[in-house]
Amino acid sequence: MTHHDFTMPISDAQVRALRAGDTVTLDGTLFGIRDATQIAMFDRGRTTRFDLRGHAVIHTAPNVRKVPPAEHNLHPAGYAPVCIGTTTSDRMERFTRPLMAQYGVRLVIGKGGLRQGSLDAFRDLGGAYLAIIGGTAALETTWIEQIEDVDLDDLNPESLWKFRVKGFGPLLVGMDSHGGSLYSAVQKTAADRRAAALASIGVKA
Numbered sequence: 001m002t003h004h005d006f007t008m009p010i011s012d013a014q015v016r017a018l019r020a021g022d023t024v025t026l027d028g029t030l031f032g033i034r035d036a037t038q039i040a041m042f043d044r045g046r047t048t049r050f051d052l053r054g055h056a057v058i059h060t061a062p063n064v065r066k067v068p069p070a071e072h073n074l075h076p077a078g079y080a081p082v083c084i085g086t087t088t089s090d091r092m093e094r095f096t097r098p099l100m101a102q103y104g105v106r107l108v109i110g111k112g113g114l115r116q117g118s119l120d121a122f123r124d125l126g127g128a129y130l131a132i133i134g135g136t137a138a139l140e141t142t143w144i145e146q147i148e149d150v151d152l153d154d155l156n157p158e159s160l161w162k163f164r165v166k167g168f169g170p171l172l173v174g175m176d177s178h179g180g181s182l183y184s185a186v187q188k189t190a191a192d193r194r195a196a197a198l199a200s201i202g203v204k205a
Contacts (some may be wrong), residue, residue, distance in 0.1 A: 003170065007055025012126045015157045018173050020180030023171030024130055029148075030109075031162030032060045034087060038095040040152060042102075048151045048160050053104030056130070059087045061110075061157040064147065077147045077162070082161070084144055085137025088112045089129075097121040113183040122177045129175035131182075143168040155196055 001021045006014060008028040018024065062084040065076045074080075089110030097120035099105040101133070109130045122128055131142065149162040149168060175181045186194040 008056060010106055011155035012170035013056065014093040015126050015128055016177050018128045018176050019178065020173050020176045020182050021026060022173075022176075023170040024107075024170060024175040025167055025171070026056060026165055027168070028164070029055060030144075030163045030165045030168060031055055031057045031081060031085070032062060032159075032163060034059060034061045036091060036155045037160050038099070040155060042095060042098050046152060048103075050151055050160060050162060051151070052099075054106055055104075057099065057105055058108055058109040060084055060161070061087065064157065075147060077150045079146055079147045079150065081141055081144050081163075083137050084141045086111050086132045086134075086140065090115050091140060093118055096127075097125070100125040100127050104175060109171060113181075118182075119175050119179065119181055122175055122182045123179055128173055128175050128177060130169075131172035131174040140168075141142060143187075191202050 001023070003020070003023045004018065005025050006027070008026060008030065020082060031050065041048065063082040064079040065082050067078060067080050071110060085107065089108070089112055093115050094117070096114060098109060100121055106127050107130055108127065109132060111132050111134045113131065114129055118129065143165050144163050145166050146164045147161060148164050151160040153159045
């Protein structure tokens with residue numbers, strides 16, 4: 001297991017160096033995205049002015065505070081972060097490949113993992129899934145220095161957020177570009193243990 005410190009954006013070589021079980025810490029830019037954002041982008045044909053190539057997205061709909069113009073020197077997007085936590089990724093499974101193919105996203109951050117379609121996209125296009133433990137929103141918020149910009153803001157709070165982050169992590173590589181998946185490994189271990197337990201009492205799995 002290896003730790004990687006990345007200043008975003010990253011290259012194909014950097015993302016393909018990641019292996020399931022490694023850890024990653026991010027500096028620089030991180031984009032916040034959620035269900036409604038991606039439905040708008042991929043089902044309704046909306047586009048973003050942000051350049052996502054080589055970047056990471058985090059599944060989130062942040063709790064933010066709108067600030068008066070007098071505070072825009074500190075908060076240029078007009079919002080201050082209050083609590084920026086991570087939401088469950090599974091329901092956004094179908095958007096992994098288009099995010100990577102159409103926008104060049106390299107890393108997806110979330111909780112709970114993704115499915116085989118995403119694992120295939122990471123292999124084909126060069127990407128990885130970085131996992132966060134649920135319930136750590138207060139800690140994650142301390143890693144965000146500023147909300148730099150926001151797009152598709154009529155979807156608020158499921159806008160497309162541009163965060164400036166420092167020391168965002170460590171995050172666990174749950175899925176890599178080589179077919180490695182901690183989620184698949186856990187499922188196999190659980191299935192094997194279940195079969196062994198049933199066999200020990202004379203029940204066929």
